[in-house]
């Protein structure tokens with residue numbers, strides 16, 4: 390479970406997030422939706438500790454990680470799939486996944502990872518940089534999963550990915566939720582994707598949450614309006 394209270398994040402004097410409060414329980418997928426520049430990446434970077442928070446508290450299963458470095462947050466169960474994937478282009482697929490395994494002390498890549506991503510097994514000796522965008526996205530998710538996270542953060546995982554592959558990514562996230570005791574938080578602009586994966590949808594606007602719905606109650610037209618203004 391992730392609990393965030395009174396979170397404040399700034400770039401120098403510019404306050405991008407002033408007072409965010411939310412809780413995401415285990416086995417829930419939360420989608421945070423918003424237009425470009427509304428604060429999704431800033432929020433995720435502050436949760437993983439790349440950006441320091443200027444105030445507030447972040448807890449994982451009751452443990453306060455607010456003052457932890459990124460690597461300590463990973464040790465405490467936060468995993469991050471950044472926007473743009475950021476895989477290592479010159480390492481092989483296998484080596485890319487192995488970079489996530491130091492934390493979990495795994496000796497070899499578990500079978501369940503390759504079962505989720507068969508294409509990565511096939512391509513395990515290829516350089517990460519030679520994979521397609523969709524395959525790189527799978528690789529970034531696999532690298533995050535081998536840390537055995539309690540909370541998996543994915544920043545705009547569908548960005549630059551073709552529609553048929555977007556469906557595959559949605560299926561993979563749903564499979565992960567089924568197989569693991571995990572909290573998934575995904576930032577997105579593609580409503581069809583969030584409707585396929587999220588239990589709850591929140592809209593962020595200028596660093597504030599302005600709308601929240603359980604997936605079954607979502608008024609798609611209203612959300613589309615928020616995303617297009």
Ligand SMILES: Nc1ncnc2c1ncn2[C@@H]1O[C@H](COP(=O)(O)OP(=O)(O)OP(=O)(O)O)[C@@H](O)[C@H]1O
Pocket residue numbers: 400403405423424425426427428429430431432472
């Ligand atoms: N390094 C930075 N220095 C100053 N301001 C920044 C910096 N990075 C982002 N911002 C500002 O913070 C605000 C939120 O940006 P952020 O990248 O979090 O938005 P986003 O919702 O993730 O957008 P996108 O979908 O384009 O990634 C924007 O106004 C942006 O200009």
